[in-house]
Amino acid sequence: MALPTIAFWILAAFTAVSTLFTVLTRNVVHSALGLAASLIGAAALFILFGAQFVGLAQILIYVGAVVILFMFGIMLTGTAVRPVVDNDQRPAAALVALAVFLVLAAGIVSSFGTKKVRFQVAFPTVQLGHQLFTTWVLPFEAVSILLLAALVGAIVLARRD
Amino acid sequence: MDWLDVVIILVKVVVCFLLLNLLLAVVVWAERKVIADMQSRIGPNRAGPYGLLQSIADGLKLFTKEDIFPLSADRIVYPIAPIISAVPAFLAFTVVPFGNMLSIGHRHITLQIADINVGLLFFLAMGSIAVYGVALAGWSSGSKYPLIGAVRSSAQMISYEIAMGLSVIPVVLYAGTLSTRGIVLAQQHMWFIGAQIPSFLIYLIAGVAECNRAPFDLPEAETELVAGFHTEYSGIKFMLFFMAEYMHIVTISAIAVTLFFGGWMGPHPNFLVPLWGVLWFLGKTAAFVFLFYWVRASFPRLRYDQLMNVGWKFLIPIGMAWIPISAAVHIFDIRRVVLVGAGVIVGIIVLSLVLPTKKPEVLTEEEAKTTA
Numbered sequence: 001m002a003l004p005t006i007a008f009w010i011l012a013a014f015t016a017v018s019t020l021f022t023v024l025t026r027n028v029v030h031s032a033l034g035l036a037a038s039l040i041g042a043a044a045l046f047i048l049f050g051a052q053f054v055g056l057a058q059i060l061i062y063v064g065a066v067v068i069l070f071m072f073g074i075m076l077t078g079t080a081v082r083p084v085v086d087n088d089q090r091p092a093a094a095l096v097a098l099a100v101f102l103v104l105a106a107g108i109v110s111s112f113g114t115k116k117v118r119f120q121v122a123f124p125t126v127q128l129g130h131q132l133f134t135t136w137v138l139p140f141e142a143v144s145i146l147l148l149a150a151l152v153g154a155i156v157l158a159r160r161d
Numbered sequence: 162m163d164w165l166d167v168v169i170i171l172v173k174v175v176v177c178f179l180l181l182n183l184l185l186a187v188v189v190w191a192e193r194k195v196i197a198d199m200q201s202r203i204g205p206n207r208a209g210p211y212g213l214l215q216s217i218a219d220g221l222k223l224f225t226k227e228d229i230f231p232l233s234a235d236r237i238v239y240p241i242a243p244i245i246s247a248v249p250a251f252l253a254f255t256v257v258p259f260g261n262m263l264s265i266g267h268r269h270i271t272l273q274i275a276d277i278n279v280g281l282l283f284f285l286a287m288g289s290i291a292v293y294g295v296a297l298a299g300w301s302s303g304s305k306y307p308l309i310g311a312v313r314s315s316a317q318m319i320s321y322e323i324a325m326g327l328s329v330i331p332v333v334l335y336a337g338t339l340s341t342r343g344i345v346l347a348q349q350h351m352w353f354i355g356a357q358i359p360s361f362l363i364y365l366i367a368g369v370a371e372c373n374r375a376p377f378d379l380p381e382a383e384t385e386l387v388a389g390f391h392t393e394y395s396g397i398k399f400m401l402f403f404m405a406e407y408m409h410i411v412t413i414s415a416i417a418v419t420l421f422f423g424g425w426m427g428p429h430p431n432f433l434v435p436l437w438g439v440l441w442f443l444g445k446t447a448a449f450v451f452l453f454y455w456v457r458a459s460f461p462r463l464r465y466d467q468l469m470n471v472g473w474k475f476l477i478p479i480g481m482a483w484i485p486i487s488a489a490v491h492i493f494d495i496r497r498v499v500l501v502g503a504g505v506i507v508g509i510i511v512l513s514l515v516l517p518t519k520k521p522e523v524l525t526e527e528e529a530k531t532t533a
Contacts, residue, residue, distance in 0.1 A: 063290060
């Protein structure tokens with residue numbers, strides 16, 4: 001087996017195991033940590049397939065900001081003192097998980113099918129930037145506005161005065 | 162890539178790691194000596210000449226000390242938190258270019274562990290993982306002071322990460338690349354500090370805050386929180402936190418040199434060219450490390466609300482405003498930009514005079530009671 005293939009399987013197994021750990025553990029902080037680990041695994045997979053920018057942006061934004069805010073929330077709300085939680089929404093969660101899995105699987109199969117994906121050297125970030133700000137500028141701006149709306153919405157919901 | 166390339170990479174990694182460890186010992190000793198001198202003390206002077214071996218003695222002491230495991234600590238997270246803290250601190254250094262090229266025969270060796278095309282992003286990403294070390298250490302210790310320290314620290318580091326990210330964007334705009342080596346090469350004619358003073362100042366302040374150093378050392382404010390997030394740690398686990406802190410200082414100084422002060426570049430005689438580059442790099446980095454000591458000895462610690470205000474209401478807005486300004490200067494004629502900029506500033510001043518200002522609300526005692 002070629003070296004990248006071995007690396008792929010190790011990283012894929014790491015990502016899968018940490019994702020399983022995220023949903024199986026009863027401890028909220030462990031769960032957040034597992035999520036961070038699985039996101040790092042996914043970032044490593046991105047880098048393996050030549051998408052260095054996407055991989056590192058994933059670490060910077062998801063691991064470094066989103067999950068750390070989860071942790072922050074857990075610590076501030078006092079769940080950190082008694083972090084063992086569980087509730088009766090398991091069937092609903094399973095249903096949602098199944099639906100998400102089906103959508104993702106259908107998307108991946110329809111866009112790749114049986115095509116083989118090659119490992120490649122790093123994709124130049126300059127090209128990515130040019131593409132993003134010329135061909136894809138409209139979707140890019142739309143996503144920005146969506147994020148801004150989410151931000152404003154969160155503030156409106158959180159402020160009660 | 163043949164086997165020799167692999168050997169070269171391995172040698173680079175091992176040599177850098179060992180030298181960095183040695184460097185950390187020197188950095189810690191130098192800090193104690195410099196701050197002692199600034200406070201009219203002598204500092205360490207028992208172990209070796211001028212106390213040079215003090216760091217090694219401390220290291221041996223920490224190695225052999227009892228490793229205390231608190232009863233209420235988390236079984237899994239408590240031991241790995243120091244590792245999560247130390248590993249990204251060392252990894253961040255891999256993208257620092259400490260010299261230009263070493264040519265042996267037909268082989269060109271870049272004096273940098275890994276020149277990836279998103280090097281700067283890698284440095285920022287490692288900085289954001291480092292928050293986990295602190296946050297998890299505080300949480301997993303299972304006592305209150307570390308927890309408070311960890312909450313403070315994660316809030317502080319997230320806030321200042323944004324400022325730091327904003328401060329490097331103008332540099333990337335000027336250099337046209339995210340590769341750290343590319344950024345140094347882009348400074349051949351002029352160091353970026355010439356055009357990027359606001360960016361540099363924001364980077365420096367955010368950098369000090371990222372390291373949790375005085376005057377931003379609230380996560381371990383000893384008058385309030387004992388020792389903050391690492392209160393419960395002892396022995397080798399504590400040493401890992403300690404090393405991570407100093408490693409962050411070295412890396413942030415090295416990246417400051419790379420981004421704003423031309424990295425390894427400097428005037429040099431025409432023999433042993435790669436060596437002079439490394440010496441220039443080390444010298445500039447040492448100057449920044451000294452600045453860290455100086456700041457620590459000079460400024461009192463900020464209050465928590467002041468800390469948040471500096472980050473969110475001062476550094477981030479200035480960083481945001483500076484990005485379009487420097488982009489405009491980069492693209493257009495500088496005189497036109499100055500004219501338009503002056504117009505905008507005058508406009509803002511006029512608007513702020515015309516628009517009614519909202520007075521700060523003062524709650525009466527009864528109102529305060531009802532809202533609380």
